[in-house]
Amino acid sequence: MASDTYSDKQHAQFVEQGYLRLGHVLTDGDLSNLRQRIDDIMMGNIRYQHMRMQLFDTETGQLRRTMGHEVASLAYRRIDDLEQDPLFLAYMQHGRFHQIAQRLVGEQVSVFRSMFMNKPANWDQTLAWHQDIGAGWGIDSNPTMTIWTALDTATTDNGCMQIVPGSHRQGIVNERHFLSEEEIAHYAPEHAVIDLEAEAGEAILLHNFLLHRSGTNPTDSSRRAFSATYMDAETRTKDTAQLFPILFGEGALDPASVDGKPPDLVQTFYG
Numbered sequence: 001m002a003s004d005t006y007s008d009k010q011h012a013q014f015v016e017q018g019y020l021r022l023g024h025v026l027t028d029g030d031l032s033n034l035r036q037r038i039d040d041i042m043m044g045n046i047r048y049q050h051m052r053m054q055l056f057d058t059e060t061g062q063l064r065r066t067m068g069h070e071v072a073s074l075a076y077r078r079i080d081d082l083e084q085d086p087l088f089l090a091y092m093q094h095g096r097f098h099q100i101a102q103r104l105v106g107e108q109v110s111v112f113r114s115m116f117m118n119k120p121a122n123w124d125q126t127l128a129w130h131q132d133i134g135a136g137w138g139i140d141s142n143p144t145m146t147i148w149t150a151l152d153t154a155t156t157d158n159g160c161m162q163i164v165p166g167s168h169r170q171g172i173v174n175e176r177h178f179l180s181e182e183e184i185a186h187y188a189p190e191h192a193v194i195d196l197e198a199e200a201g202e203a204i205l206l207h208n209f210l211l212h213r214s215g216t217n218p219t220d221s222s223r224r225a226f227s228a229t230y231m232d233a234e235t236r237t238k239d240t241a242q243l244f245p246i247l248f249g250e251g252a253l254d255p256a257s258v259d260g261k262p263p264d265l266v267q268t269f270y271g
């Protein structure tokens with residue numbers, strides 16, 4: 001079970017290791033609702049005009065981005081801008097996460113990206129070693145906390161995340177996001193890597209500097225996850241000086257009244 005508070009002991013563990021298992025923050029009912037919701041978004045039963053989606057096109061074998069829903073398929077690789085969905089927003093604003101964000105970020109907290117990541121059945125691509133930062137993100141400071149949640153059980157067999165515990169303490173290894181072969185050999189040698197298996201519904205706090213990757217999914221079921229990156233609400237885009245949607249503090253989005261996402265916030269892809 002998840003504990004109700006973010007204790008000093010947990011904080012010390014997070015500072016040391018760069019990740020912290022938060023347990024089952026979602027109830028079984030809420031997990032099932034989120035899973036149903038993301039399938040409804042993929043199938044087009046629930047639609048948002050300003051939602052960036054990345055589809056694996058089975059005809060061309062290529063990934064392609066769409067703005068809003070175009071094709072009914074459970075093979076979407078990635079869907080962003082989920083804070084405009086009341087169910088995902090309510091989850092991101094869970095009291096546990098609020099408490100952690102207050103400690104790690106502050107009182108005014110915005111969301112850099114709220115992202116569904118999918119490894120559809122028989123997915124043969126890996127996600128290379130990276131940190132969740134980068135010059136390519138185009139924002140004026142690097143976020144430090146992400147909550148990653150397994151929507152399906154993630155195991156070694158279906159491409160769970162792999163991490164190098166403590167690697168966040170190296171600071172920014174590569175401003176370009178993905179690591180070079182030399183950097184992988186140096187910072188992520190095999191003996192230092194662990195598989196971050198997780199049960200469906202389990203949430204894990206990740207430091208954005210923590211090195212991570214994930215493998216292929218050769219199984220016949222999808223391996224879905226949801227991750228949200230929380231940051232200081234003063235963080236702006238470098239090109240247009242835009243702020244990001246607020247999750248905690250003054251002006252925070254409310255699941256009862258959230259109504260789409262303004263088009264200017266989805267024109268450029270920052271994440």
Ligand SMILES: O=C(O)CCC(=O)C(=O)O
Nearest residue numbers: 117127132161214225227
């Ligand atoms: O779920 C995964 O496989 C990896 C997710 C990831 O790299 C991320 O959330 O930054």
